Amino acid sequence: MRKVTVLLSTYNGEKYLKEQIQSLIEQEGVCVKILVRDDASTDKTQDILREYKSKGILEWYGGENIKPAYSFLDLLYRAPESDYYAFCDQDDFWIKDKLEIAINHLDRYPQEEPALYYGRARLTDQYLQPMGMNKTSADKMLDFYSALINSNAIGCTMVFNMKLANIIREKKPSYIAMHDGWVHKVCIISKGNIFFDDDVHILYRQHENNVIGGIHSKWKRIGNHYESFRKKECIRSRTICSLLECYGNKMEQEEYQICRLISEYRNSIVNRIRIIFCNKIKTNYFRRNLLFKIAIILKIF
Secondary structure, rough: EEEEEEEEEEOOOOOOHHHHHHHHHHOOOOOEEEEEOOOOOOOHHHHHHHHHOOOOOOOEEEEEOOOOHHHHHHHHHHHOOOEEEEEEEEOOOEEOOHHHHHHHHHHHHOOOEEEEEEEEEEEEEEOOEEEEEEEEOOOOOOHHHHHOOOOOOHHHHHHHHHHHHHHHHHOOOOOOOOOHHHHHHHHHHOOOOEEEEEEEEEEOOOOOOOOOOOOOOOHHHHHHHHHHHHHOHHHHHHHHHHHHHHHHOOOHHHHHHHHHHOHHHHHHHHHHHHHHHHOOOOOOOHHHHHHHHHHOOOOOO
C-alpha cells in the first residue's frame, strides 16, 4: 500500500489527542506512519505520546515553543522519505477514507511533478456533533495571483507528494504566517498540480482552545479586525517577501515583478496605487478583492 507520513504538531492537547490518533490508526487503504512534534506542552500530552510510542504506533520528539506554523515545517524537514505527507491537527477527527481518497486523486499526477490535495472540513462542536460546513474553505484560490491575496487552504485537509515536500525542504523561510498557506503558495509557484475536494473527509472540531477555528463570534471577528489595524503586522506581505527570497528564481518575470511590488508597497503611495489598479491581482470573489485593496490602502496587508 502507498505510504503516508502524517505530520502532527501538539501543544497541550491531552483532551482530544487520543481520539485523533485513533482516527489516524483507522485510516483505510493506506500505510500510515505518524510523526509528532510536541511544542513544549505542559499538560499530559507528552505522557500520551510516550504511551503510543511504547506501543509502536508513532514516533515523536519535543522542542521549544515555536508555534504551529514553524512546528509543522520542522516536522516536514525531519520527516522520513514517504510517498505522501499529510498535516494533522491534534483535536480533529479523520473519517476513515480521508487519506485514501486524497491519494487516489494525487495518483493521477506524475510523481515527478509537485502535487497538492486539499478540501473542505465539516465543523463540529467539541463532541463531534455537526455545526455546518466551513464556508471560507469553499473559496478556491488555485492560481498564482489569487493565492497572493489569500491562500485559503486548510492545513488539516492537506495531503501532498514527495516531490512537493522536497521542494519545500530546499528552503527555510525567514517568515511565514501559517504552514498551510506557505505550502499552497510554493506548490503554485512550482507549477504544481492542485486538486480541491468539495467533499468532506474530516471533522473540524471547534472548542474553546482552538488556535485557528472555523467559527468566530461577531465580537471575536471585530476584535481580530481591530488587532490587524492596531498592530499592523503585515503578515501577508511579509510572507510574500519570504517567497521572493526562497523561490523568486522559480517565478515567471511578471510574477516576480508583482511580488516585488507587493513586498515593497508600504514604501510608496505610487506602488499602492499600481497594486489597487492592477487587473492581474484578483480572486474570483468580490469581497476578497475589496478587503485586499482596503488592506493595501491602510498598509496592513
